[in-house]
């Protein structure tokens with residue numbers, strides 16, 4: 070039985086895990102960098118150990134120090150959160166070999182789904198549609214050009230080890246392909262230490278619709294419905310909602326079944342996400358699986374009433390899921406706005422610094438997951454997300470109106486945030502009508518005066 074968990078992460082997700090553990094009566098150990106002494110999760114966990122300097126490479130990515138902390142504090146399990154070591158098969162393996170339960174899938178499943186080319190191949194064999202493209206990585210320019218011509222421009226060149234919207238380049242003809250191919254390889258090598266890339270058809274103006282998976286270690290795989298994450302800037306999500314305003318009951322059912330098949334093909338256990346692109350005609354294509362809890366998981370929690378972090382811990386404990394697909398209901402609409410310390414009016418420049426007054430909204434149908442507070446200094450070393458606002462109601466209209474209302478109450482003084490941008494989006498007719506595709510943000514930013522969101 071898991072009695073004590075080390076949280077190998079920081080920020081809001083670390084706090085989210087502390088909260089779930091406390092409700093389950095499980096003790097928590099926070100590990101933190103020198104830059105995170107002030108962080109709320111360090112203060113609220115039962116124990117805390119400093120594991121190194123501010124840079125991630127000196128702390129949150131130091132698996133050796135994290136494992137040592139786990140051994141010193143005698144924990145039974147490690148929750149990796151998202152980012153950092155959460156999708157690192159070697160780290161999962163290290164935990165497995167030290168007899169510490171990694172709260173996530175097995176290192177074998179992480180390996181299959183962590184290489185995007187292997188992942189595509191695996192799910193295709195299980196009958197799940199994938200974006201047309203190269204069979205696996207293409208390691209010479211000549212071969213890559215052949216593939217691009219065969220599938221037809223535009224194409225997208227993607228890093229097999231990619232993540233976080235990085236390592237992707239679009240090419241419209243042979244000339245731009247030759248250039249972008251080398252840029253993509255260079256970027257991938259720099260960002261992921263692996264320059265391998267593959268090529269696929271660039272789907273124009275798709276929606277990004279993903280399915281939440283929950284699987285136990287006894288072979289039961291369920292899906293908890295979809296999240297529409299089409300509102301993205303530079304391939305990074307800004308807003309997520311469920312249900313998707315685009316899906317009808319039939320398409321939802323077919324995609325849900327395909328998502329379950331994809332997870333089964335990787336012998337998946339624990340929580341994970343199957344991501345699809347959906348074109349205007351309703352054709353859907355698998356793009357990747359994220360083998361971890363995601364930033365946007367609260368959207369699903371507020372629609373289904375299921376606590377995903379607690380379910381992750383129960384699954385890691387070897388328990389059987391006490392749910393069947395038919396028990397999962399989708400009675401509400403939920404929407405999440407990512408609150409980033411960035412200045413949307415100045416090309417989203419990072420805005421670290423000390424928060425003066427902080428006041429988070431509340432009231433009916435409002436949830437805020439955040440680790441910051443009045444007087445908190447945002448360190449410049451990590452990603453810029455300082456919180457998530459999740460609003461829900463019995464239908465989409467109510468959820469959107471509530472989000473606008475809550476954003477109007479949200480006070481974060483002393484730094485710039487994405488709050489005014491979210492307010493402008495919540496009152497934009499294209500978004501309100503449910504018509505946003507992944508091309509939406511670029512269009513919105515080009516036609517909206519910056520003073521409407523500064």
Ligand code: ADP
Pocket residue numbers: 200225231232233234235237269270271272273275277301304344346356357507
């Ligand atoms: P990452 O792992 O870096 O998040 P993904 O493969 O999940 O990368 O893709 C992120 C986003 O990039 C997608 O949501 C979509 O907006 C865009 N994208 C990825 N592949 C394609 C494609 N074949 N056609 C069009 N857009 C794509």
